[in-house]
Amino acid sequence: MANTTSIIWPLEPHTEIKHIILRRYLNSWLPIISRYHGKIVYIDGFAGPGEYSFGQDGSPIIAIKAVLDHKFKLGAKIRMLFIEKEEDRCKFLKEKINKIQPPSNLDIEIVCEEFRNIIDSILKTVEENKKNLAPSFVFIDPFGFSGIPLGLIKRIMQNPSCEVLINFMYGDINRFLDLDDNEVHLTETFGTDEWKNAPKNDPNKRLEFLHDLYKKQLKSFSGANITFVNSFMMKNKSNQTSYFLFFGTNKIEGLEKMKEAMWRTDKSGNFEFSDATYRPFQGVLFEDKPRYSELKIIILEKFKGKTISSKKLGDFVVTETSFLRSHYKIPILRKMEKESPSQIQVSNRKRKGTYPDDSIIKFL
Known part of the structure; x- marks a missing residue:
């Protein structure tokens, strides 16, 4: 972790990758959500100064540029709220953003305060008036682990069309x-x-336990009650786990777009990145490809001898595996159909070798 006592600090590779995932997701999220809603909100709870030592953009500027540079016209009214408790960084961010000319549909506010205090105040107002938050994407990227209570995340996610990306x-x-x-x-x-039950003498089991516990708490009814949760591991230059990015959404479309952003970052599908192996200027002889044989095994274990629509099969792949919807049709179903004898029977389609959503797949 870089020295973060100064106003700005060097950009580490894993932070750069985190920002790439964020930007890729916003590129997908903004046009989809603005198509159906007249107002949308983006909140960065630990915004920082908006810049790194060598001039690279911080997360607030990345989010603003996602709006300014988007290839589609975004018709919704977009409100961006940047929260930063450190006064010197907050001042730096204000000065930086004041140089930007936002379009008429973009409203930017910067608040020098604690994330939990501001969000609690916003939610109290909404709850007292018996209303809902506008569709919101909340980026929660602290330096430590205090100040982001699970109960606060639950209150955010009780509002329809809200999503969180948590460090x-x-x-x-x-x-x-x-x-x-x-x-x-x-x-x-x-x-x-339950964190007190984490294994003490086995680092790998401890990591798995704490990751799985947090994911369980994000998903469970007694926790944050989020329908879909996905994570991405970030390792430092010593190849030790620094943090996990946890994405939470109640919509399968959101999960699908975030998984696509993560897959583009780690084409192995392991959803992890390490500073220790990062070689940005070194060519790759053999690029990672999806492990289609692994996905085929998962599908057969679940559906062998059963019948399912192509759409529901795709939903299963998205929600119950690490793979994408694009991974199961041509690489798996078409090959299974070409086997002799064929391993599947397909009905309700016009052309062989295609698997539209309403086609029916029977696994033999």
């Missing part, structure tokens, strides 16, 4: 897990004290 600071959590002073913060973050 779960595993490295800090793991380092300070056994300090008594952190007990309240950790229980607040996880929404339970």
Whole structure:
């Protein structure tokens, strides 16, 4: 982790990749959500100064440019709220954004305050008036693990068409897990004290336990009650896990677009990145390809001897595996159909070798 006591600091590779995922998702999210809603909101809860040591854009500028540079005209009224508690960074960000000429449909506000205080105030107003938040994307990217209680995330996600992208600071959590002073913060973050059961002597099992516990709490009814949750691991230059990006949405379309953004970043489908192996100027002889044989096994284990529509099969692939909707038709179904004897029977379609949503697949 870079020294973050100054106003600006160097951009690390894993942060650059995080921003690439963010920008790719916003490029998809903005036109989709603005097509159906007259007002949308983007919130960056830990905005920072908006710039790194060598002039690279920070997350607020990346989000603004996603609107300014979008190839489609975005008809919705877009409100961007940037929250930064450090006054010097907040001032730096204000000065930087004041140089930008936003279009008439883009409203930008910068607040020097704690994320949880501002969001709690917004949600209280909404809840007291018995209304809902406008469709919102909330980027929660703290330096530590305190100040992002699970209960607050649940309140955000109770509003229709809201989504969260959370930086779960595993490295800090793991380092300070056994300090008594952190007990309240950790229980607040996880929404339970089950974190106390994390294995102590096996680092890999500990990582798996804490990752899975947080994911479970994001999804469970007693936790944040989010329908779909996906994660992406970020490792530092020592190849140790720094954090996980957790994305949460209640819409399959959102999950699908975020997985596409993550797949473009890690074409192996492992959903991870390491500073230790990052070689931006080194060519790749053999690019990673999806492990189609693994997906075929998953599909057959679930559907062998059963019948399902192509649309529902695609939904299964998106929601229950690490793969994309584009991975199952040509690479798997077409090959299975060409086998002798054929491994599938397909009905309700016009042309062989195609698998439209309403076609019916029977796995033999």
